[in-house]
Amino acid sequence: MSDYDVIILGGGPGGYLAAERLGHAKKKVLLVEEQYLGGTCLNVGCIPTKSLLNSAKLYLHARHSEQFGVTAGNVAFDWGRVQAWKDEVVTTLVGGVGMAERKAGVEVANAHGTLVGPGVVEVAGERKTADHVIIATGSVPVMPPIPGAKDNPAVVDSTGLLGLESFPSRLAVIGGGVIGVEFASLFAAFGAQVEVIELLPEILPFADTDIASKIRKGIQGVTFHLGCKVTGIEGSTVVYSDAQGVEARTEADVVLMAVGRRPALTGWGAEEAGLETTPRGVVVDDTMRTNLPNVWAVGDVTGRSLLAHAAYRMAEIAVAHILDPAGAARSGQVLRTQTIPWAVYSIPEAAGVGLTQAQAVQQGLDVVTATVPLVLSGRFVAENGLKAPGAVKIIAEKDSRVIRGIHALGPYSPETIWGAAAILESEYTIDDLRQVVFPHPTVSEGIREAAWAINN
Structure with a gap:
């Protein structure tokens, strides 16, 4: 009998979500994380950068508020306090992940883990066994061999x-x-x-x-x-x-x-255990299975999509097949990378999902497109003025009118792109989208405007 139902290597988004889902399903789970729960995203990636960007946006808004009738005097920023806010956010959310794992009954080992083979993981020098193993070791920054870069404090x-x-x-x-x-x-x-x-x-x-x-x-x-x-x-x-x-x-x-970043493929036994890898990542099928029996891989380490929300989805797929293989197959629990949205939280921010126009052409698709400015949105103008950058672009097949890509620039784009992903998942046509009612006034109405602009 195995020590655990599932052992998970890596406590980033894919790892901790898989552990939590399995724990709530009453499985005995060991989550092995050597450095910190939450992985790169929560500790030194997505969340800290968003905290800093929020401070930067507040600073910009205060400096340029006169056009909206608000005058702010002596606007300044304190980098130390900005950093302190970032640290507070990260600490709070890391604690929340730990609490969620405890609530789900997950055992967490703050130690180095090594995959020995199917169902065998060495944790801090001690071998543990499990019916399933999930690899979620994440990614690391790429450091190209540029002369003068190595060991340069700058x-x-x-x-x-x-x-x-x-x-x-x-x-x-x-x-x-x-x-x-x-x-x-x-x-x-x-x-x-x-x-x-x-x-x-x-x-x-x-x-x-x-x-x-x-x-x-x-x-x-x-x-x-x-x-x-x-x-x-x-x-x-x-x-x-x-x-x-x-x-x-x-x-x-x-x-x-x-x-850029690359999958973390060394230091945890991939080659020694016989796991199939390429420079792009651990090789998995669309259900997140590797070449080793009952060994799964999710998140950045697969190279399929280096996004935290993609890792979440991969974790859910692997968990579904571990808990109920037949049910997961019937319900179509597979990874569909073509409908995973991306988001860039720059100033201005942007998001998109599906094919770009160039990709559609490369695939031999005959497409029609429309790009509309967000100044068509009353809320966008009211909150940003007429000169702020903002646009929505839709790409659809010419004959079938099926939508293949939606891309947006401007405020709230990352918050509304999930709706565009659902549109692509459902294979909406332009005519289907035109029948959807968008709340007014919202910036998301740009998607509706783009749908009506095609062929008009």
Whole structure:
């Protein structure tokens, strides 16, 4: 008889949610987390950055409130108190995760775990057995071999930037993905001189090009160097060249390395246990099964989608198949990556789901699109004015009129994109969407306006 029903390696979003669901189902669960419950997202990722961004937005609103008839004097920010607020939020939520696990009856081991083989995990040097094992070891920042970057105190990853004790007046960001863009807009909002160096011709390569361009142009106080390759770092100076090979230099106080993250595949026994992996992650099918019997993998470590909410969904799928394989199969409990939304919490923020226009064309689809400005929304204008960036774009197949992508820029986009995901999950046509009643006045009405703009 096994020691546990399920052992989970990793206490991030995928791991802790799986543990909680299994615990409430009366399974005996051991959650093994070496560093901290909540993983990267809660401790040094999603949540702390949102706390800092909220402070930055409040600062911006106070500085620019006169157009709305409100005058604020002596507006300033205290970086130490901003950091203290971030720490308070993180501490509170980490405690909440621990409480949720205890309430579900989950045993938590603050120790290093190693997968020995199917059903066998070594925890702090002691072997434990289980009927099932879930791998949720997450991801780590990518640190490319740029000359001058290694062991350079001026170069930090996202974790290092979150922990800065003093506010930098100049920030250089290498990488124009989600992490780079969010931090760039955050520090620029507080008044830092920020420059972003991106290898590709546009930021946020997963986003529709039209929306990505609008995001870039809408971020105030940031200089973007697109199509540029970083060739070296000298102290805190970033050296790069453009597409024509012309060299340039960006002087900074701090350099953020934000070229992405990769699955954490080493240090916990994947290769030794015979688990199938590629450089992209642990190989799983759409039910999150690995090549080893009763060994599952969820979250960033799979490389399928490096998003916390994707990890939640993967965890739910694995748990469904562990608890009731036949029922999970009947109800279609599989991962559908094409309807996982993305969100960027920059200033301005954006979100999207489904295909971009370029992806649709690459797949050979004949599509129609419509992009509408959010100034068509009364609430958007009332709260942001006429010059604030905002837009919604819809992509649909021309003949069937089935909607294949919805992308939005502007306030509340991440809060409303779940509705767009449901639209794609349900395979709504443009005509179906036109019959949905949106509350008025809301910014979400931009989706309805875009639906009516197609072919009109």
